[in-house]
Amino acid sequence: MGSLPGAGASQNVTEAFTKVGLARMEIALDVQTQKPALLRDLQVEQSRKRKLVIRPYEIGRRKLIG
Known part of the structure; x- marks a missing residue:
C-alpha cells in the first residue's frame, strides 16, 4: 500500500x-508532585493556582486590564 496524500504533513x-x-x-x-494540602482551604487555593493564566501585563505602552 502506498503513502497516503498528506501523510508527511x-x-x-x-x-x-x-x-x-x-x-x-x-x-x-510538576503540579501533581507538589505536596497536597491537608486543609480544604489550601486545596482550593492550590486549585486556583493551577488554573492561573499568565498574561503579558504591558504591550508597548498600553496596559492590559484583566
Missing part, C-alpha cells in the same frame, strides 16, 4: 503536538 503535525504535549505533561507532573 500529518506526521509533522503529530510531532509538533507531541512536543507541546510533552511540555504540558512536564508541567502537569
Whole structure:
C-alpha cells in the first residue's frame, strides 16, 4: 500500500503536538508532585493556582486590564 496524500504533513503535525504535549505533561507532573494540602482551604487555593493564566501585563505602552 502506498503513502497516503498528506501523510508527511500529518506526521509533522503529530510531532509538533507531541512536543507541546510533552511540555504540558512536564508541567502537569510538576503540579501533581507538589505536596497536597491537608486543609480544604489550601486545596482550593492550590486549585486556583493551577488554573492561573499568565498574561503579558504591558504591550508597548498600553496596559492590559484583566
